[in-house]
Amino acid sequence: MRKVAVYPGSFDPITKGHINIIERVCKLFDQVIVLIAENPQKKTTFTVSEREAMIATIFQSFPNVKVDHTSGLTLDYVRENNADVLVRGLRAATDFEYEFQIMSANRIIAPEIETIFLMTSNEYTFVSSSIVKEIFFGGADVSTLVPKVVIDALAKKKR
């Protein structure tokens, strides 16, 4: 049976840490849906369509990676799209506390949906979208942290 994984997040913007997780999930599932979870309360640097376009460009040669967005609950999206699991990445102990809380809440709402966690690869343990923006807008090089398409998009936001 075809197995579909949903990898939700803000991806504001996508980093090489996220990309590494997606590439690894691709090998485990038949399809990976990178889901941009819209949160009107969260002020983002990039619009949903800008974030979606960057991810689509990066994974254009991956037939089993799809990008989508939702303004609703991630769990509803998983159900409506007949996906099998949710994927989250873990960097450090601090991620664990938050992720454990979300996973536990999700389990009450939708016990049939399993969440799996992938540990970050060693070189990306400190990489987050906000660190990338801090470094870039501070004037330093982020080419080891994000692909070129993201650097170009960041450059357009530079004041």
Ligand code: ADP
């Ligand atoms: P959210 O706002 O939902 O945390 P993010 O875009 O920050 O969205 O992250 C999406 C997912 O990717 C989360 O599970 C997060 O822990 C994971 N993640 C973020 N950066 C990395 C990284 N460098 N390595 C592995 N996982 C990561």
